[in-house]
Amino acid sequence: MSTVIFSLRHHEDGELPSVVLPLVRRTRDPHEGQWALPGGWLDASENLEAAASRTLAETTALAPSYLEQLYAFGDVGRSPARVVSIVYWALVREDIASTPLPADENVAWFDAAALPPLAFDHDLIVEYALWRLRNKVGYSRIAHGLLPELFTLAELREVYEAIGGRRLDPANFRRQVDGSGTLIPTDDFRTGSHRPARLYRYNHDVELADRGPLPR
Amino acid sequence: MSTVIFSLRHHEDGELPSVVLPLVRRTRDPHEGQWALPGGWLDASENLEAAASRTLAETTALAPSYLEQLYAFGDVGRSPARVVSIVYWALVREDIASTPLPADENVAWFDAAALPPLAFDHDLIVEYALWRLRNKVGYSRIAHGLLPELFTLAELREVYEAIGGRRLDPANFRRQVDGSGTLIPTDDFRTGSHRPARLYRYNHDVELADRGPLPR
Numbered sequence: 001m002s003t004v005i006f007s008l009r010h011h012e013d014g015e016l017p018s019v020v021l022p023l024v025r026r027t028r029d030p031h032e033g034q035w036a037l038p039g040g041w042l043d044a045s046e047n048l049e050a051a052a053s054r055t056l057a058e059t060t061a062l063a064p065s066y067l068e069q070l071y072a073f074g075d076v077g078r079s080p081a082r083v084v085s086i087v088y089w090a091l092v093r094e095d096i097a098s099t100p101l102p103a104d105e106n107v108a109w110f111d112a113a114a115l116p117p118l119a120f121d122h123d124l125i126v127e128y129a130l131w132r133l134r135n136k137v138g139y140s141r142i143a144h145g146l147l148p149e150l151f152t153l154a155e156l157r158e159v160y161e162a163i164g165g166r167r168l169d170p171a172n173f174r175r176q177v178d179g180s181g182t183l184i185p186t187d188d189f190r191t192g193s194h195r196p197a198r199l200y201r202y203n204h205d206v207e208l209a210d211r212g213p214l215p216r
Numbered sequence: 217m218s219t220v221i222f223s224l225r226h227h228e229d230g231e232l233p234s235v236v237l238p239l240v241r242r243t244r245d246p247h248e249g250q251w252a253l254p255g256g257w258l259d260a261s262e263n264l265e266a267a268a269s270r271t272l273a274e275t276t277a278l279a280p281s282y283l284e285q286l287y288a289f290g291d292v293g294r295s296p297a298r299v300v301s302i303v304y305w306a307l308v309r310e311d312i313a314s315t316p317l318p319a320d321e322n323v324a325w326f327d328a329a330a331l332p333p334l335a336f337d338h339d340l341i342v343e344y345a346l347w348r349l350r351n352k353v354g355y356s357r358i359a360h361g362l363l364p365e366l367f368t369l370a371e372l373r374e375v376y377e378a379i380g381g382r383r384l385d386p387a388n389f390r391r392q393v394d395g396s397g398t399l400i401p402t403d404d405f406r407t408g409s410h411r412p413a414r415l416y417r418y419n420h421d422v423e424l425a426d427r428g429p430l431p432r
Binding site for chain 1 (some may be wrong): 258260261262265285287288290291292298300304312
């Protein structure tokens with residue numbers, strides 16, 4: 001079991017936020033010293049999603065806002081011993097991702113656009129997870145999994161910009177969001193160096209994304 | 217490994233075609249005598265997709281036009297011994313599905329809308345595969361996986377009708393298909409009891425559905 005955990009990181013220089021993910025440095029062979037996805041082994045008494053949550057917590061101490069099965073990777077040559085890995089992907093809000101990782105020099109956050117070569121086939125797995133994230137953000141409300149409970153339209157737009165890798169027109173974005181009818185405006189405003197911006201929340205009655213009819 | 221294999225079956229009475237799938241009757245415990253999805257065990261020297269193709273051919277002798285990983289099912293209680301099953305789903309064209317199954321009373325086609333209770337969690341798996349089929353037919357050209365090389369617009373429409381479970385307006389359907397620009401009209405016509413209908417083929421340059429950036 002491995003998990004690709006995405007979060008966002010804002011930069012002070014006003015650049016697009018980065019999509020970031022935590023990696024774990026391997027302390028034994030194969031691929032000793034290389035960075036790899038956090039993961040672990042499935043216990044005999046554990047469901048797959050529970051194992052993904054557990055290994056994610058054990059290696060990174062993070063609590064995800066979204067968790068979904070990505071794919072089962074099982075190519076014969078992907079590891080010296082034949083290993084089929086069931087991979088999940090997760091979203092973590094930036095405020096949670098900002099809490100320090102376990103005091104371990106072998107766990108660190110990386111920019112998804114500037115990864116070192118990863119162990120096993122984990123480059124391919126991250127590429128596929130990024131594709132799923134970009135794809136799914138287009139037809140679901142999964143962007144909310146990267147936001148706190150209350151957020152401004154500019155903050156929501158930045159999530160789409162970070163995932164898509166390009167700036168969006170603020171007026172067009174506002175029109176699209178207003179038209180979708182999925183956001184609930186609150187009476188609160190974000191104040192600070194800019195003019196006050198209204199805070200929104202999303203409708204909790206609706207799932208972030210449709211993961212099919214599988215029972216939860 | 218198991219595979220949910222979908223095909224279509226036309227009826228003589230002019231009813232909507234049925235979505236059908238082959239099942240295999242179990243000849244040993246657990247669940248002896250119950251119907252189950254075709255499948256088998258992964259060989260140590262075999263990639264996952266190769267194993268799905270092989271077990272599909274061994275149990276049903278069918279050649280699929282489309283094959284995609286569905287999901288890894290691994291709930292602790294799904295089988296007496298802990299078994300994680302990586303499930304694929306496949307499409308088989310109706311003309312291929314019409315060739316006789318292996319001379320084995322333990323393999324048979326069933327209407328997806330009238331299944332017997334299945335072994336293990338295979339009811340849930342079929343439900344999820346049907347959801348994926350219905351979902352994917354809306355945003356990909358996967359319907360072509362159920363059609364022969366040349367087909368009329370009425371035949372294409374019937375695929376959508378069978379999967380969606382309801383009749384579609386022929387004029388609206390023709391407009392949508394014409395607007396999509398994905399079909400190539402040929403100079404051939406289907407003749408018979410009705411007035412001649414033009415035959416179309418689909419553009420082979422485009423994949424039936426986007427299965428992500430995974431190398432094939």
